[in-house]
Structure formats: C-alpha cells, structure tokens
Amino acid sequence: MFKISEFSKLSQVPAKTLRFYDQLELLKPAYTDQQSGYRYYTSEQLLQLHRILAFKDLGFTLEQIRQLLHDNVSPAEIRGMFRLKQAEVQRLVQSEMERLTRIEARLHQIERGGGELPSHEVLVKRVAPIMVLSLRETTSRASIPGLFEEIDTYLQWAGVPQTAPHMVVWHSCLECESSINLEVACPIPHQVPDSARYRTNVLPEMTVASVTHISRPELESAVSVDLGSWIEMNGYRINDEVPSREIYTPMQEDGKQIYVTESQMPIITAGVAL
Template sequence: MFKISEFAKLSQVPPKTLRFYDQLGLLRPAHIDPQTGYRYYTSEQLLVLHRILAFKDLGFSLDQIKGLLRERISSAEVRGMFRMKQAETQTMIRTELERLRRIEARLEQIERGEADDSPYDVVVKRVEPMKAITLEAVTARSDIPDLLDEVDAYMRRNGASGTFPRIVVWHGCPECESNIQLEIACPINGDMPETGRFRVKRLPEMVAASVTHISRPDLDSPVSLDLGRWIERNGYEIRPDTPSREVYLSPREDGEGQYVTESLMPLIY
C-alpha cells in the first residue's frame, strides 16, 4: 500500500484533494492507521480515481459522480460518454475557430477602410460564356467549402482529373436573413450526366471588374471595398441583372483553406 503522499505522486492529485474526496465518500483510503491516522491507498484505487477525474472532465458534479460510482457504470459506457463529449468539443472548437476567422476578416475590412490606397490591381475584362456543371444551394457562406468538395467528388466520379477552377455565382437572397442563394459551377468541355443535385448550364458572358487576391471561400473578403472604390472612381456602374462571381483558381499550400481567387463584378459596359 501507499502513503497518501506516495499515492498523490502516483496519481498527480494533491493530498488535499484526496482528503476532500475521502470526506465526501468518493474515495476512501484502503486503510487508516488507528494510531497515527495515516491514510493508505492501493494501486487498484488509481482506477477509481481515474474514473472520478474522467467524470469531472465530462462536466459532472462531485455529487453526481458519487451516484455514478455507486451505479458502477461500465467502462464501455464511460467510453461512450467520452466519445460524445469529444464530438461536442470538436464541434465547439470548429465553431469558435470559424468565429475567430470571421472576426479577423472583419478587422481586415475595417483596417482596409481606413487606408486610401489598395494593394490590388483592378482590370476590366470580358468573360466568355462557358458550359458548366452547377450545384445550386441556399446556404451559409461557411458551408461553401463542403459544396466545393461535393462538386470535386462529382467531377472525379465522372472522369475528370487534375485540378479545375470552381466558380461561386452569387445570386443573393432578398428573403433570406442570413443565408445566400448561390451556385457552385465548374467549367466542362463535353457532356456530364445531370442528377437531382447537378445541372448542366451555360454561364453567360459578361464584362466585369476583375481583381485577383488570396481568400477563403467561407469568409467575406475585404477585396469588395477595393472593387467598390475602383468602380466609383472610374465612373462604372454594376450590372443589376448579372450575378457576381468568385473563381477559386488554386489552393495555397501554405495557407489553411486559402485560394488564389479572382473576384468578378459585372459592369454596365
């Protein structure tokens, strides 16, 4: 058996905590010396202590843990609880990371707004009509990467290889509060089978203000400010009946989820 100081060293739980667990009836010492009052523990009690700590990590109170220990929850049930908690925590982390990225993007937009110069060159170009496979959705911008992956998988299932540009056509959604109506399009040369999700369409030609930059598909880009300023300063008007587009040309190896992107704003020309 181990003295409380030895057991504390083995378990990395302070003696004060072990005494508290004894008072609560969570973890009684295996033996208490009647003359000295010293507490002694066995190695098997490490298993009980680990279970107490596991339940604490799952968010249970000490009173709840006391009841769970009495019920003798099986190891399989504890593993199931941890897997559920793991999934919840992973979802929370992803949500908070997305929130952080949105905050960073908004900060960049604010900082860009305070500067008069633009790091991007805007040009006017004619975009030729193109045949494309398209996937329509009313969704949040944060879902665009999953839609891009879905289009990629469809293309490869139907014989496409290598890398190909993916186009987001922004239709807008006046009735939506937070979602956006959009199409994910991928240019094709020949024929592709249509499904309930995928349609073959011809994207019309347009004249557009074009700017190439680095962006993430799931985040608003501050480049819209540069486009807006350039259009105003050069006396152009945005064509109201033609959706804007973002063309994701190639992923950056050194940037998480970032792409070389061409933003296209249709102009009356």
C-alpha cells in the same frame, strides 16, 4: 495504499478536489480510518480518476460523470461519447478560429483607414455563360474545401476529369445569420447526370469587376474593400440580379497549397436601371 496527500501528488489532483469527489461519490477512498478520518487510495483508483478527468475535460458535468460511472458504461460506449464530444469540440474550435480570422481581416481593414487607394488591381471584363456541375448549401466557409472534394468525387464517378478550377457562387440570404447560402460549382465540358444533390446548369453571362489575389476558400478575404472603393470611384453599381463568384485555382508554394483566387463582382453602370 496511499494517503490522500500522496495520492494527490501522484495524480497531480489537489487534495481538496479529491475530498470533493468523495462527497459527490465520484471517487470514494479505498479505505477511511474511522478514528482519524484519514483517506487512503490505491494505485488502481488512478484509472477511475483518469476516467473522471477525461469526462470533465470533454465538458461533462460532475452529475453526468457520476451517472456514467454508476451506470457502468462500457468502454465501447465511452469511446462513442468521446468521439461525439470530440467532434463537438472540434466544431467549436473551428468556429472560434473562423471568428479570429474574421477579426484579424477586419482589423487589417480598419488599420488601412479611409482614403487609401485600392491595393489590388481591379479589371472590368465580360464573363461568358459557362456550364457547371454544382451543389448548393446553406453552410459556413469552413465547409467549402470539403465540398470541393465532394464534387470532385462525383465528377470522377461521372467520368469527367476535374481539370478546371473550383468556383463558389455567393447567393444572398436575408434569413441567414452565421451561415452562408452558397453554391459550389465546377465547369464541365458536357452535361452529367443530375441527382438530388447535384445538378447541371449554366451560369449566366455578366459584366464583373474582377480582382485576382491569394486567399483560401474557407477564410474571408479583405478584397471587398478594394472592390467597393473601386466601384464607387469609377461610377458603377453592384448588379443585385446576379450573384458574385469566386474562382479558386490551387497552386503549390514552398510545399504548401495556396489558392490563386479571382473575385468577380457583377456590376452595371451607375444610372442604368436593372
């Protein structure tokens, strides 16, 4: 057996924490000397301690951990809990990474300051109507790559080769907070079977202010500053009747996938009634 100081050194858990776990009946010593009060542990108790620490790292409270240990939860049930908790932590990490990216993009916009000319070339063009297969969701930008893969799978099932770039149509959503009302679409040569999730529709013709840049669909881009400045300086207004679009064409650069992105903002001439 090991004295508490030895067990602490072996497990790299402070003796104070081990005494606290003893009080909570999370990890009782294998033997306690009634005269001296010294606590002694066995090497087998390291497994139980590691289980406690794993539960703790995954966010369970000490009370929850004690209940789990006392209920003698099976390894299969523990693995299931770990997977659920892991998914929760991954979502949290993804959310915080998205927040960090937004902060960095907005910091870049702030550092550019006012009065600076747009750094991207803006073009005005007429976009023709186009038939697409699409699915619409209220979600986050982080889900867009997965939605691209999902719609590709459906097109493959429908016998339509996916050769055209992916599109994202940004719909307004007054009630949305952190989520975004978007439509992932892919141009198709002919109509394919609709389902509860997918539908064939025609995106309308529109006049757009267009900017081509490098970006990733799951991350925000700073080109809105350039678009907004250009629209104001050139006597246009944003057409509220038509949602904006982005077209993503994947490319390989230095072994990494990047996206050549065309951002299309629908516009009308200032003073023209909608």
